[in-house]
Amino acid sequence: FASPSVGISSSSFIVRDQFPRVANTNAFAPLRPLRSAVTGSTTLKCALLPSVVTKISPPVRNALLFGTAAVAVYKNRRVFYPGSAPDPSFSEPLPEGSLGCPLFGNLGVVVNSGDAQTGPGKFFREQASTVSNRKIFKYMFFGRPTVMLSGMKNVKEAFNTEFKRIKTGVAINSFTRLFGGNNLLLITDQERHQYMRKLLGQSMTPEAINNAVPALIAGATNQIDSLKSESTQEMEKLLTAFTLDVAWRQILGLDLKEDEIEKFFEATDDWIGGITNLRVILLPGFERTKAAKALSYLKTLIERKIDDLNSNGPDGSTMSYMVYARDEEDETKRLTREEIIDNALLLILAGSETAASTLTVSMLALGLHKDVFRKLRDEQLDLVTRKGDQLTRAMLDKDCPYLDAVIKETMRLKPLAGTGALRFAQETFTIDGKQVPKGYGVAFNIRQTHELDPAVQLPDGSHMDIVQGFKPERWLNENTKPTEYMPFGYGPRFCLGYNLAMAEMKVFLALFARRVGDFDLVNMSADNVTWQKASIIPKPADGAVIKVKSLVK
């Protein structure tokens, strides 16, 4: 409260001097500063207060100040919870849910984000458990009151109005330093987003993914060939290498040599690591950071590829589809060089960690459920018998229903732990009997949507447990199939890389099942599964360490 104070080093000396009885009673210790402030022993003289205010006697003035603050908080929460007041022109109440500490909001989003038993996303699970309708609750995210929505009905109602009633925020300048300002994710204007998505989408059509499958096979084979019988392997590491392999080989369409691959991996790591580095995000001197140097290296690779494609014509890479993408309504419209660079970077960012984590969870699930692994293997061996060693996208889609079910079940149980990009309400609207005032943040919770699906929900919650609830078979029968499912998001911002992600994950698991006869988890078993506390998609604490028991061929 900017109170000028006398510099006595022990404040308890002053309190004891004036309130001997309270000062000697430890139980009241936490109340001392408040009591002394209200009664005026500590003045709230502040240079900024108008002189008339400073003339009021300190006890009255302080009582007035605290009283006004308390009434303000009680009435409309404007003082400590800025922007959280309900819209008076709506009769519906605000969603339930605590906004946390008056000064900092729900610090739990950051400090209680996960633990080893439940993994990331813990704050949201706990917050939901305190309200009567878990499909809608509010919380405070970095000073922004936010409504979290779950259940397809709520998600559809809100996210079908993307760009109108809700919109993502304007990009923070410092983030654009790292990811460029021209990428799809940062575009908030509907028309521009539609245009950009139409052009970028040409790199993710079924035909484009058909052409991508050979590169995905090469990347997966490269990694699976490194597995040795009786050796142990942390699958998270191997799968990260696989998805980065997809990034340079398929997305960027490069032909890197051994030492360049190493350099590419390091650069991607340094660049993505910049997100959590304050110097990169907020401080001057960005150009001298590791992230900036890595970014400049990645941009050089991308620019070289653009020049190569312009001189030598198209190939099957994602970059090639971007360079040659045209708007069929106006053939002169094409992605600019900057747009291609920024979106190529976005595809690496959005596609690598997500697919690697999902596959890591699949490996854990297959290690815990050997019967599932055997069925997955049988399906692949049968396919090899019928069609030989080849693998095409059509085969992955039509001839591998069990493989498809294993991936869907992994993503049902362990989707994105938090939420996607935060949207903001452009006007007050009502949903599920509550009002969401203009300016509120709006987010979806994928895990909660899956958890509350009436088609699979069990009262003890075991349908969300990887040991008791992992049942790919449920996807093979119309009567048991989940009905509330959105691992790739919903609405106009539905994952652009869906086709590539599914093909990439299927190729890896299919080739793994063909090659590995049997494997064991090294550190985990049905009664001992632990999770990393903080990650975008939940990951086993040990990164799914396996021991290969037998290899085929």
Ligand code: HEM
């Ligand atoms: C298992 C893998 C993946 C998962 C679980 C996943 C999930 C998601 C989700 C939930 C969203 C919506 C975010 C929101 O609405 O705020 C999204 C958007 C997006 N994803 Fe994915 N994704 C995956 C793989 C990929 C891949 C491989 C790529 C591309 C190479 C990709 C590119 C994108 C892009 C560009 C967007 C933004 C779309 C837009 O704003 O219009 N994703 N993804």
